[in-house]
Amino acid sequence: GKPICECNACFTGPDCSLFKPSCAVDVDSGNPMFLEPFWKQNAGSSGVMVAGWHRMGYEFEDGSLISKQLESVIHKLHETVGNANTSNKYIVFGVGSTQLLNAAVYALSHHNSNSSPTKVVASAPYYPVYKSQTELLDSKKYKFSGDTSSWKNKTRSSRTNFIEFVTCPNNPDGHLNKAVLQGKFARHVYDLAYYWPHYTAIPSPMDEDLMLFTLSKLTGHAGSRFGWAIVKDKDVYERMVEYIDLNTYGIPRETQLRALKLLNVVLQGDRREIFRFAHTIMKTRWEKLAEMLSTSKRFSMEQLPSQHCAFSKQVRPTSPAFAWLKCEAEEDEECHNVLREANIIGRKGAVFGVENRYVRLSVVNSRDDFDLLLQRLQDLVSKHLSIV
Numbered sequence: 001g002k003p004i005c006e007c008n009a010c011f012t013g014p015d016c017s018l019f020k021p022s023c024a025v026d027v028d029s030g031n032p033m034f035l036e037p038f039w040k041q042n043a044g045s046s047g048v049m050v051a052g053w054h055r056m057g058y059e060f061e062d063g064s065l066i067s068k069q070l071e072s073v074i075h076k077l078h079e080t081v082g083n084a085n086t087s088n089k090y091i092v093f094g095v096g097s098t099q100l101l102n103a104a105v106y107a108l109s110h111h112n113s114n115s116s117p118t119k120v121v122a123s124a125p126y127y128p129v130y131k132s133q134t135e136l137l138d139s140k141k142y143k144f145s146g147d148t149s150s151w152k153n154k155t156r157s158s159r160t161n162f163i164e165f166v167t168c169p170n171n172p173d174g175h176l177n178k179a180v181l182q183g184k185f186a187r188h189v190y191d192l193a194y195y196w197p198h199y200t201a202i203p204s205p206m207d208e209d210l211m212l213f214t215l216s217k218l219t220g221h222a223g224s225r226f227g228w229a230i231v232k233d234k235d236v237y238e239r240m241v242e243y244i245d246l247n248t249y250g251i252p253r254e255t256q257l258r259a260l261k262l263l264n265v266v267l268q269g270d271r272r273e274i275f276r277f278a279h280t281i282m283k284t285r286w287e288k289l290a291e292m293l294s295t296s297k298r299f300s301m302e303q304l305p306s307q308h309c310a311f312s313k314q315v316r317p318t319s320p321a322f323a324w325l326k327c328e329a330e331e332d333e334e335c336h337n338v339l340r341e342a343n344i345i346g347r348k349g350a351v352f353g354v355e356n357r358y359v360r361l362s363v364v365n366s367r368d369d370f371d372l373l374l375q376r377l378q379d380l381v382s383k384h385l386s387i388v
């Protein structure tokens with residue numbers, strides 16, 4: 001019969017229980033399926049039913065494109081978690097935070113046609129979409145200009161404005177990045193996709209001028225394509241709204257309805273349930289990974305410092321969405337190939353602007369994927385130990 005679930009590449013059969021031993025485990029993309037069991041447990045309260053006649057129009061009753069209810073739930077969410085200060089700030093919705101990356105670049109770039117293009121930079125290793133999206137849109141107003149560090153102390157002499165993406169925690173390496181460029185020529189976009197207690201301690205609320213968040217990494221609903229920006233400056237906010245209006249004329253109302261329903265579940269009860277659930281899974285996965293790699297000389301991973309988390313009131317080690325693995329052996333310059341031979345598909349360092357000695361592996365996939373990743377890595381580590 002028809003499968004009752006979507007089987008991943010390593011399983012088959014009507015209930016996805018038949019294992020395909022030779023398959024490759026795909027941990028290339030960061031698909032946050034680890035949260036699926038939480039939503040199965042909360043299936044009743046999190047479902048949405050949309051009748052055919054419902055919410056057909058372009059605008060809400062008040063003429064706007066954004067749900068005021070959803071906007072107020074987002075304020076409440078950040079207040080609860082303590083990860084961002086939203087008071088006296090504007091909120092813009094986007095089709096995933098992907099759409100907001102460019103809305104932000106557009107809004108912050110120089111609009112004087114005589115001046116040279118604004119330089120868009122990020123600290124390597126960086127999330128590749130900053131580069132690929134900026135290059136795709138190929139504007140006269142802005143240009144992707146590589147690694148932030150090459151512009152440090154040069155912002156004045158370059159006579160141009162800068163937009164620096166600051167990713168905290170960083171994708172791929174989990175660092176709590178801070179802005180590198182300072183001064184009146186530099187504007188910052190804080191991409192806080194992973195600034196949730198699932199992945200990091202939350203020492204204090206971020207209070208930056210432009211902050212981006214996404215439902216994808218909070219609830220795991222990456223396919224709903226919902227993100228939001230928190231913006232301090234009214235002019236920047238208006239430019240971002242202009243961009244969204246002209247690009248897609250808002251965010252699907254179905255998506256807003258679903259996001260509202262999901263966030264209400266996040267905030268129900270003691271408002272901690274999903275965070276406990278997500279952190280417990282991530283913590284356990286990281287303990288297993290760290291233990292397994294501790295015996296390896298072939299692969300290494302940087303140990304990130306623990307910090308006090310104001311949300312959980314604990315000192316917490318980080319549990320990032322990705323493992324950023326380094327191949328130590330001289331001959332293993334192409335680390336992703338070493339893993340590919342062991343049936344693990346990761347993403348190579350070059351994609352993030354660094355050497356291929358590094359490879360990124362997703363830790364947020366389904367349990368099946370993670371268990372298989374662990375087993376395959378374990379085999380690789382043990383095999384190497386027995387050779388040495």
Ligand code: PMP
Pocket residue numbers: 030095096097098099127167171191193213214215216222225226227
């Ligand atoms: N920023 C970062 C750092 C990400 O890792 C991702 C997703 N991988 C995004 C933005 C975009 O996420 P989405 O469009 O699903 O909101």
